[in-house]
Amino acid sequence: MPEEYYEDLYEEIDELTEEKNYSKIRSILSDMAATDVALLFERFSAEKYTLLFRILPKEFAAECFVEMDTDMQRALVEAFSDAELGYVVDKLFIDDTVDIIEEMPSGIVKRILAQATPEKRSMINQLLHYPKDSAGSIMTTEFVELKPDMLVSEAFCRIRETGLKKETVYTCYVTDSERRLIGVVTVKDMILGGDAAAVGELMETSIISVNTHDDKEDVARSMDKYDFLAIPVVDNENRLVGIVTFDDAMDVISEEDTEDIERMAAILPSDKPYLKTSIFETWKKRIPWLLLLMISATFTGQIISGFEDRLAAVSVLIAYIPMLMDTGGNSGSQSSVTVIRGLSLGEISFSDFFRVLWRELRVSVLCGVTLAAANFVKLILIDRIAFGNTELSYAAITTVCLTLVATVIISKLVGASLPMLAEKIGFDPAVMASPFITTVVDALSLLIYFRFATMILNT
């Protein structure tokens, strides 16, 4: 929804609040999507949105609560009576409750757990124990479980009895007497099969499932690959313990992409939207890499210092340092970012190491030669003829162009191999992106430049 939509609505609701026309407010808000109500509430003060929240129909209020950000949820929980809190907790899905609990201070967590039924409390506690970023941490324990000898009509009765509280009913899971997963059946198959068919005949028995300890990004990417609405999560004994649904998988993909992008820009990943992060927190996410890269860039400075005397003799070479460093950095980034994305989408793995290097070698030769040719023409036509820079000898031009080719080749090889090596030793490859590669490549390109200068210009 566009910005103006919320703005207009904000004014309307604000006016109605002044007039105490609560029934009108209730009817407007009830017609909106829960996500939009949560976004709208952000525009109000804590006092006002607490009032508005209490006007909402109870069931819908719980839906809106899930969509709110942590600060707003906390303010509401603090304002709630125990009865109000109990009602909301009762309506939440287990996985949403766990997500909320993970962000709340311990005092509020205690109040939330106290309001949950003993059964729900034990499920919450179980989910809280799975490692961060594991399939277990994003799964829900609310799914429809069927037995193979049920008829479709019985299965539908079962869904009708329990389905309202289940996160998805469209994929149902068939288990044996020991709760081991033996099949999956979709509601579509059951509708097409008709009331009299048995679940066991309709179910699909070649099942793709994941383990509770699998990485949540891998789980989400495979749901994307197989177009699954939900994927079953089993423990080490193949007992069904939960499911991951497509909406959580979409969130994981979007979050993981944001994290990769942040890491590639030398920012420590943050899980809050930019405009909601405090200035100090933003600083904390950005300064570590800036400091580290600043220190490493001083080595590049040392290289220049080491050649200072010789540079003074052929000072025309200094002017091409930024061009060589930047082109090297850009070439390296292109390769590293391509490889990082390939790794995270699962298109490339470490076993492709030499295949990737061989590709990059050929691409880098093509790129290096093209850039050197363009640069050669530019140095002759513009720098020498148009600007009459006679200090720029053919030997100097050769030095610049040869350095360019060598720098591009080395940058691309370094850029492509570092992320794969990082992945191999268990680091996040996204860290090996532009800023890091640039720093490494800057030093390398200068060393090459000065080496060529010494050889060709005898300085």
Next chain:
Amino acid sequence: MPEEYYEDLYEEIDELTEEKNYSKIRSILSDMAATDVALLFERFSAEKYTLLFRILPKEFAAECFVEMDTDMQRALVEAFSDAELGYVVDKLFIDDTVDIIEEMPSGIVKRILAQATPEKRSMINQLLHYPKDSAGSIMTTEFVELKPDMLVSEAFCRIRETGLKKETVYTCYVTDSERRLIGVVTVKDMILGGDAAAVGELMETSIISVNTHDDKEDVARSMDKYDFLAIPVVDNENRLVGIVTFDDAMDVISEEDTEDIERMAAILPSDKPYLKTSIFETWKKRIPWLLLLMISATFTGQIISGFEDRLAAVSVLIAYIPMLMDTGGNSGSQSSVTVIRGLSLGEISFSDFFRVLWRELRVSVLCGVTLAAANFVKLILIDRIAFGNTELSYAAITTVCLTLVATVIISKLVGASLPMLAEKIGFDPAVMASPFITTVVDALSLLIYFRFATMILNT
């Protein structure tokens, strides 16, 4: 699935092919997911996978066909008899057919269209006319349409009659006599409502829909935001013309993120996986930005040349050029990438321009001061005392540190504002990322450096 899984399977199937044990092959392949069969086939020669494809059960063969890459699809279509092609085309969903047609040479397109039923052909032609990247281009016209006066039992009959050919049956669309969308009803609501309830009572009438010409990325992001399984697509008269399903939305999100990441690394976006792109194509995607950025970096060189004589006087300053340029580039990238990601997730819009700049200003002052302080300590303790570099006067140290603060502030402001301005004038903000920002910031940081040097050192 891990690499070894496909490798082992490849060997097994290859052996069975030699032995002509086709029934065993058929039973192994039929138990696999269509996506995995497509990935497995990539390991075989065209001749072999055409043979294997013909062994598959016909219905399943069509599912596998959709999952294959364009080259393989083309090879298969060329090998198909008209009857075989007709069977596959008949089993494909409309949106998948359109995707395949868009990638095929015109000779094959004609053969595919000739095999489609007249009704299907007209739908394909209609979908082919929507602009690239529009909601119309990714929607499917196969959805279940209901009328408000139908009972749930009638609706289920309707799904049973037509549902097998519909891409999703879980969200059904209720239209009036002029096919205008008046409500949405889920299969879950219908199961819970029971056979005797009317569709009109169960349906949700506050509908979120999109227009055929809306941008597909916006559509996918709002499906993610609202956790929708499918979203209805209407024309300008609010007539229902199609739906976009969650699996296509997940693909769009993943593709758009890849595109953004590629643009941020100065690569022209490509829609093929890295290892399947030819060397020449990879070169074509990378060289334009490298050339452009190389040319612009020469301006930075001009700035150095302009100050060459003065630099020769205080040559100690040269050694800090890479550190200043890199730190400026990194600081600017952090801000630009944060803003680009915020824009593409819809967390930031142009109306936040001044709010963003004010945040970046405060963050940049914090970062700049921290970096300058660390650098000050390093220059004194390491460069002056440990390395005994007495040429490095306190005036020179002050110049370096003040430049650092100014560079970081300016880089962050430039980095944050360029993407927003690009978005405002209709450019893709992702282009304003690291490489572009680095080039701009390099020049700025040198100008600041030399200005401070002139003022403080009187060179």
